[in-house]
Amino acid sequence: MTSPLRVFALWFPDWPLRAALGPPPHPPTALVHANAVVACTASAREHGVRIGQRRREAQGRLAALRVLLHDPAKDDRVFLPVLRLIERHAPGATLLRPGLAVIRARGLARYHGGEAEAASALLGIITEAGYAEARIGVADGPFTAELAAHGSEPCTVVPAGRSAEFLAPLPVQALRDEQLAGLLTRLGVRTLGAFAALDAIEVRDRFGERGARLHALAAGADSRVPAPRPPDPELVRAVEFEPALAGADQVAFAVRQTADAVLLALDAAGVVCTEVRIDLTDDNGQVYSRSWLHPTCFDAADLVDRVRWQLEALAAESAKAPVDEARAFGGIVAVRIVPTAVDDAAHHQPGLFGSATDERLHHAVSRVQTMLGHEGVVTAAIAGGRWLADRQVLTPWGERAVAPRDPVRPWPGSLPDPVPAEVFLPPRPIGVESAAGESVGIDGRGSLSAAPARIDGARVQAWAGPWPIAERRWAADGGKKGHRLQIVDDRERAWLVFCAGGRWWAEGRYR
Structure with missing residues (x-):
């Protein structure tokens, strides 16, 4: 039996507010995006302000509420020094999103003599650096470890093999899928334990691959070491510059076509990238490598952002190094993007049929349609009818699907849901x-x-x-x-x- 993958999750509560306002305490403040609250201070939550509220509703709860626009790019920039601090004491830290990083527990726990001791030592270093609000969770897998870090204690250790027991009483909203959580709540399934108790085959039939993955997480299956599909070496893309480019923005602009090429190769293979390694080579021949994780999957803009972040981090380290230790960081002559972990694209495209598609998917499918012809890519819609062949309507991508028979009308003898895939x-x-x-x-x-x-x-x-x-x-x-x-x-x-x-x-x- 495969051993559980033990990880440390380092969580910094309300990180967007920390990035925007500095160290707490903060006055009642809310960050908004698209006229909705995306983050709010504890003092604002005491007056009923909640994430997801409309701006007007939040201000109605607290007239003195300070409202600021959310700047995701600033969240990333401000978190880079924190990530460098973590890496100096715990190599291999992986950024999941600004304010959340994970580290494999095995090496760190052996060095400090145990997981609790290692977490305590790491928390002490972070607190001494001025981040007293930080929390650490230790568990089987990143999902459970993150939820453990959300606890009231500074450090929470979930024993190996006890993920399902720890997750059982938590609400289904912890899955961060509003549509699924809303449906489960209406069905009377309000906790992860109740969701995990449902039959896995029935969950897959009803909610598809994404629902099956969330069901596995609720059951504690995140505790198993992932066996990712080995990436194809042909997915790797590289670009060289002559002369060398010195600025982060210059390199990021020049690498856009390379990032697009990586996404096209992934689309052609029917996979998405969940972990990538970026190799930067300077004009002195020095190679700077770093691995990046994504909570879902990378798109071209994400890859370009990681290249920029990596360059900004290198420039900052060189500027802060003592004169006698400073290394010559020259201009960049080559960038290599290496997908190191991939997953089936079907697991990451819940909106492919029956709901609005995002711009990235539309862009990729349109390119495939250009290669295969107008009817080479089709979307499915449900029509009325008694036989399955009559209910399936295939429409070329980009055209509006028109059902020849109204599916709402009664069709005696038709098959009730779920229908065969x-x-x-x-x-x-x-x-x-x-x-x-x-x-x-x-x-x-x-x-x-x-x-x-x-x-x-x-x-x-x-x-x-x-x-x-x-x-x-x-x-x-x-x-x-x-x-x-x-x-x-x-x-x-x-x-x-x-x-x-x-x-x-x-x-x-x-x-």
Whole structure:
């Protein structure tokens, strides 16, 4: 069994406010973006100001509330010195977002004689540097460690293998998915423990890959060491400069096309990058490397930002170094972007069908459509109908999907949700046999001649039905009719099949 990945999570509460206002205490203040509160001080929360409130509502709760615009770039710049401080005492610190960094616990814990001792020592260093509000969580995996750091104690250690127990009483809002949390709350599922108790297959069918991943996190599965898909060496992109470029903005501007090339290579491979290493080579031949993590996945702008941050950090270190120790940091002659951890793109695109798509996805899909032709990329929409083939409408990317049949109208005999993820067009022949090896039949009353025992060469584990379906019975040919069954085999495949004219056909398959 794989050992849990123990990590330290260093969390700095209300970091955007610390970056904007300096060390606490702060007067009642709120940072807003797009006319909504994205951060607020503890003194403002005491008067009912909350993250997500509209600006007018927050000011209605506290007339003396100070309102400032949020500057994410400043959050990043101000956190870089803190990250350098952490790295001097705990090499390998990885930035998840400004105000949150994670470190593998094994080496640090061995050096200090234990996880609690290491956390206490690291917290003392950070507090001495002027960050008394910092919190440290130690747990199996970054997700659990971050939530442990959110506790009231300066340091919280979750014992190995106890992630599920620690997470169980926390609210589902801890998953940071407002849409899923709202739906689960309406269904009466209000804690991570209740969410984790749901059947994993049913969660995947209902919420897709992203829902399945969040379900695994709620169950403490983040405690397992990830086995990322090894990145393809062809995903690496590099650019050289002649003459060397000295300014961070110059290099960032020049590397934009390289970042776009990395994203195109990732899109072509059907993956996204969750961890990247950036190698900077100066005109003295010195190579400066650093790894960066992203909470979801990198886009081109994120890669350019990391190059700029890395250059600004190097320039700051060179400027602060003593004269007798200062190293000659020359201009940059090459930048190399190396994806070091990738994940399936399907896990990171919840809005691909059925909701608004972001600009990055639209840009990437449009490029693919240019290569494959107008109908090479299509989107799916649900239409009305009794058969799965009638309910699926495929529209070329960029065009408005128009359902030929209203899905809201009643369609007697249609299949209720969830519908199969895979639809066979046309339906494929399939064998449904009894224990005696004979084909199962259906009589005029809709009764099976025998219980299904085998399907497509596999043993039947469970089945439901049959349900009659018929349409256009007034037509000269009698219309289309049959009887449906849902069957689960011993390979954990769920089939939707129907019998028509004495033969069995696979209409779809659940995933």
